[in-house]
Amino acid sequence: MQTALKCINTPFQQIFYGAPGTGKSHAVKKETEAWEGRDRVVRTTFHPDSDYFTFVGAYKPTTESVQRYDIYNKPMTRDGVPVMEQIITYEFVEQAFLQAYIDAWKNRDEPEFLIIEEINRGNCAQVFGDLFQLLDRGDDGYSEYAIRADRDLQKHLSKAFEDVEIADYPNIKTGKELLLPSNLYIRATMNTSDQSLFPIDSAFKRRWDWKYVPISKGNDNGKELNWMIDVDGGLYDWWTFVRTINKHVFDTTNSEDKQLGFFFCKAKDNIISAETFVCKVIFYLWNDVFKDFGFDDKIFDDNEDNENTKLSFDKFYMANGNVNEGKIKMFLENLGMMPIEEYSEEVDDESENSNGKTIPKYSINGSSEQFSTPNAVRYIIENYAKQNENISVDEMIQLWNGIAERNNLLVPTWQPSPNDNQPFANKRRVKIEWGNSIVWLIMGWTEALFKKFIQNVKQKLDISIERVN
Secondary structure (H helix, E strand, O other), X not given: OOOOOOOOOOOOEEEEEEOOOOOHHHHHHHXXXXXXXXXXXXXXXXXXXXXXXXXXXXXXXXXXXXXXEOOOOOEOEEOOEEOEEEEEEEEEEEOHHHHHHHHHXXXXXXXXXXEEEOHHHOOHHHHHHHHHHHHOEOOOOOEOOOEEOOHHHHHHHHHHOOOOOOOOOXXXXXXXXXXXXXXXXXXXXEEHHHOOOOOOXXXXXXXXXXXXXXXXXXXXXXXXXXXXXXXXXXXXXXHHHHHHHHHHHHHHHOOOOOOOOOOOOOOEOOEEEHHHHHHHHHHHHHHHHOOOOOOOOHHHEOOOOOOOOEOOHHHHEOOOOOEOHHHHHHHHHHOOOOOOOOOOXXXXXXXXXXXXXXXXXXXXXXXXXXXXHHHHHHHHHHHHHHHOOOOOHHHHHHHHHHHHOOOOOEEEOOOOOOOOOOOOHHHHEEEEEEOOEEEEEEOOOOHHHHHHHHHHHHHHHOOOEEEOO
């Protein structure tokens, strides 16, 4: 039989790695889904108790119904029906590796995939054993070195390949040797945050191709996913949260391993509930990320508690076991985040809004012109952009988000533009243009954030903002 050609233009064994929630398993699924329906995919998950026999196969006890005999060795019957009894026997049971291995050799015209989830949660040296040698592939895709099968495995393989034509590899057909065929592809996933479980040695690493899955905004078949966190009826942008908290994680740990990917938790109908947010995200951040580094950062401040001025994890739950959405809002506000629906004042020249509440007006550097809160910010930033036309988009965003102590005051235009499904979006998001550059300005403010803005813009740019009504 002619050896099979390489079926697809891809590495023979590859590990997808990255921060938790980046979509590593999804990337593997996308690559293999065409063959899933053809029963050409075998999956397994490594864990601390995984070993060679749970990965390859071994003899296991099973029950079998057999004819019962009397003391004279005659078959026993009752009313003409044979009397049966259950006895314990042993048979060889294939595990994930052997299932994929046998299927690959039986049909070398199609690719076979062995998928290993969480590969570093198992002791790879122990699990692979002498299979390690098979990972050295030649240019033709076959293992360069065969390994000899033990007697039990040889007996099982010879029976499995009894009706299979493998004339070019006679020792494979008889089960005497094991050799990976060119149509057997191995895929694995690894969370970089779990590297301490079972470190993978360099010799093992060299036999794999590695594909880094970066943290990026999620999409479904090319369509961006705009997930929201629902907290007490307010919707907070999940992707903005991920990028914001990841900056704090990196600044604290000096590592990307503990950062969150877009798919760290799952949304239902594009909404992440407050319950899910606390039990998945807050729990992870408090117990796996910041616990070893402390909670001194201002993002953990609790300005409502004079005795314990920090947001401890227990504060996110009330006495009845329900999540404390007020504390979630406080944490998100500490991060500089606001609900996407919220805006402080109507962007107009009226002195009162529809509820009869006076809208604050401000002058800039003592001018006679008066501005509402969002228009004052807009005026200052637009003037700055005009006077600094050579400033880059990244520099603008970094400067003004720093002054505002918000990570979403200015956002790049690759973020979704306003649409009818975003309440107040057209009032909350406006373009700031200079030269050939454009950013979005988010118009919503809280009183506390605007006070910080007034202080910082005075200190850093010597621009004075004073209330006039």
